[in-house]
Amino acid sequence: MVKITDVARRAGVSPSTVSYALSGKRPISDETRRRVQAAVRELGYRPHARGAAGAGSRVLALAVPMRSGVHVPVVTQFAVAVATAARAHDHDVLLLTQGEGVEGIRRVAETGPADGLVVMDVQLQDPRLPLLRALPLPSVLIGVPAEPDGLTCVDLDFGAAGELCVDHLVRLGHRTVALVGSPPEVYVRRTAFARRLVQGFTAAADRHRIGSTVHPCAPGRGAARVIAERLLREQPTLTGVVVHNEPLIDPLIDAFAELGVRIPDDLSLTAVCPAPAAASARVPLTSVTVPSAELGTRAVHLLVRKMSGVPAPAVTLLAPRLTERASTGPRPA
Amino acid sequence: MVKITDVARRAGVSPSTVSYALSGKRPISDETRRRVQAAVRELGYRPHARGAAGAGSRVLALAVPMRSGVHVPVVTQFAVAVATAARAHDHDVLLLTQGEGVEGIRRVAETGPADGLVVMDVQLQDPRLPLLRALPLPSVLIGVPAEPDGLTCVDLDFGAAGELCVDHLVRLGHRTVALVGSPPEVYVRRTAFARRLVQGFTAAADRHRIGSTVHPCAPGRGAARVIAERLLREQPTLTGVVVHNEPLIDPLIDAFAELGVRIPDDLSLTAVCPAPAAASARVPLTSVTVPSAELGTRAVHLLVRKMSGVPAPAVTLLAPRLTERASTGPRPA
DNA sequence: CTGAAAGCGCTAACAC
DNA sequence: GTGTTAGCGCTTTCAG
Numbered sequence A, B: 001m002v003k004i005t006d007v008a009r010r011a012g013v014s015p016s017t018v019s020y021a022l023s024g025k026r027p028i029s030d031e032t033r034r035r036v037q038a039a040v041r042e043l044g045y046r047p048h049a050r051g052a053a054g055a056g057s058r059v060l061a062l063a064v065p066m067r068s069g070v071h072v073p074v075v076t077q078f079a080v081a082v083a084t085a086a087r088a089h090d091h092d093v094l095l096l097t098q099g100e101g102v103e104g105i106r107r108v109a110e111t112g113p114a115d116g117l118v119v120m121d122v123q124l125q126d127p128r129l130p131l132l133r134a135l136p137l138p139s140v141l142i143g144v145p146a147e148p149d150g151l152t153c154v155d156l157d158f159g160a161a162g163e164l165c166v167d168h169l170v171r172l173g174h175r176t177v178a179l180v181g182s183p184p185e186v187y188v189r190r191t192a193f194a195r196r197l198v199q200g201f202t203a204a205a206d207r208h209r210i211g212s213t214v215h216p217c218a219p220g221r222g223a224a225r226v227i228a229e230r231l232l233r234e235q236p237t238l239t240g241v242v243v244h245n246e247p248l249i250d251p252l253i254d255a256f257a258e259l260g261v262r263i264p265d266d267l268s269l270t271a272v273c274p275a276p277a278a279a280s281a282r283v284p285l286t287s288v289t290v291p292s293a294e295l296g297t298r299a300v301h302l303l304v305r306k307m308s309g310v311p312a313p314a315v316t317l318l319a320p321r322l323t324e325r326a327s328t329g330p331r332p333a
Numbered sequence C: 001c002t003g004a005a006a007g008c009g010c011t012a013a014c015a016c
Numbered sequence D: 001g002t003g004t005t006a007g008c009g010c011t012t013t014c015a016g
Helices: A004-011 A015-023 A030-043 A072-088 A101-110 A129-134 A158-171 A184-188 A192-207 A221-234 A246-258 A275-279 A292-307 B004-011 B015-023 B030-043 B072-088 B101-110 B129-134 B158-171 B184-188 B192-207 B221-234 B246-258 B275-279 B292-307
Strands: A059-064 A092-097 A117-119 A139-142 A153-156 A176-180 A211-215 A240-243 A268-273 A286-289 A315-318 B059-064 B092-097 B117-119 B139-142 B153-156 B176-180 B211-215 B240-243 B268-273 B286-289 B315-318
Touching: A004 A015, A004 A030, A015 A030, A059 A072, A059 A101, A072 A092, A072 A292, A072 B072, A072 B092, A092 A101, A092 B072, A101 A117, A101 A129, A117 A292, A139 A292, A153 A158, A153 A192, A153 A292, A158 A176, A158 A192, A158 A240, A158 A268, A158 A286, A176 A192, A176 A221, A184 A192, A192 A211, A211 A221, A221 A246, A240 A246, A246 A268, A246 A275, A268 A275, A275 A286, A292 A315, B004 B015, B004 B030, B015 B030, B059 B072, B059 B101, B072 B092, B072 B292, B092 B101, B101 B117, B101 B129, B117 B292, B139 B292, B153 B158, B153 B192, B153 B292, B158 B176, B158 B192, B158 B240, B158 B268, B158 B286, B176 B192, B176 B221, B184 B192, B192 B211, B211 B221, B221 B246, B240 B246, B246 B268, B246 B275, B268 B275, B275 B286, B292 B315
Parallel strands: A059 A092, A059 A117, A117 A139, A139 A153, A153 A315, A176 A211, A176 A240, A240 A268, A268 A286, B059 B092, B059 B117, B117 B139, B139 B153, B153 B315, B176 B211, B176 B240, B240 B268, B268 B286
Antiparallel strands: A092 B092
């Protein structure tokens, strides 16, 4: 195991000179630096577990959900956003795959090299919360659980997003709406964002005194066809649908088309999903954007602030914005 | 910054006892361990940049490609496989997003906490190769560049995969075949796996003395329609198609259907993609499986062996296997 | 089973 | 611009 003194000997300088030559923390003559670098290369030197006085590890861990029902591209967008933002703050990102679950967090927090933690796929009652509250390691959740006190959470305001979709449909005259949601297991887990969207959707429909139903739905063409048929059969007056299930968007549009339902002439469709997915769907969808990149960036900002000792608000909610595209129109006569 | 001596004082024991109580490297009485753990919790102690004699960081870095033309779900599968395998070897995974490129690798290798490196999205002439060869940090590539000596590479044998698809089609009697490939930028970058598939495909077609063409293709319904029309127009005798572009699979099947081409009656279709994608396509596809999980696992195995000093072979190629499904049949009369 | 003390590799004051 | 040296927080002998 080659150490800094070896490099120093080889380069004919003192250890501290090597240290400074590598860190750049004080000026070193070109000649000396060159010799040091040569020695480093020749010996294959790598700085070791930094001496105590050194800078912290500058690593933050990211707990990514990789379980049934989560949509991989969206999760990946979050992860990339977090990684990019972390780099901007001179941090690296440690990948913590779910399945390690609580244990993974404990491990990283206690013995791991991370000095901060970003947690995704938060449930309303999440088994990780007690640990996160107790941990000396600062953490930020992407997603807002039922009891966020003592934590730092950031998310799109999914409740408001659900309301926004309904308000939009009501403004167009629709009087019966349905929510085609995420796969059932997502609700079973009480995943925060999915539950809150349902709450907002239902509350807005009740407030407007219009009919509403909610349908968890697995992805895939088969499921899309089944749900489309069922909606048309069970709710003949249905003219407005909100989709909160990205991989289901195109299959659902197809299914309606096959059943002779035209969008937006016969049925208005609204989605809650990342903007590109809405824009590039078979029919460009009026949608509330899930700003994955901004959420990831915000989470990292909050985290680095927390790591530097500044207290952070328990909940940061981003206001939803609805973008009109081709999939919504006035209620048919 | 709370240190081990603080914990020791609080627990009324010596620093070394705290150290051993936490590492478990020598037996500690239950009573003492309890007191130590209590002190740790109360003070929020976290082990620091480990003392020099301590174990290595046990982190390996993963360079993931997040650029145009790569298919996110597949990349994510690799990443998850790598992370899981790494955990099995008691390592954590540091996410290195491309875009940092060569610089990212240099940083992690020189000052970063990683002690091993997995590189994805390898190009035939990859700018990172000289660095990887020179680095004291052991690395493994998923993908085989043109000159793999001095490196450690693992991949599916994409050349053989291309041949296998053609052989299968020829055995069914087809005499004109086309390859619908990855997006153009993938070939422009000279991405190794894409290029090698083309080589194998072309070589096999030549060997069988049958007509063959290759078409890079962007994803999306529009592009699929365009390429389908073009294939039918320019090659009237075409009856066999190989797709190597996962997000294009369904759109391409749709496009052919819209053009009145039945699969497999009029046209046989083969894919090179992960098994689930082939199985759940609109028409279940005869395919050569890209075993993402196994590749990720292998890469990590090779890497940990290398890190422990055992030399590793320059190239490990997994033999392709073709699974017949519903999309291929005899050449129509 | 525990403590004292001697390092570990590295950085940062301090001297010149 | 460089070397000397005193730590840093932690682990691991070495004694008991």
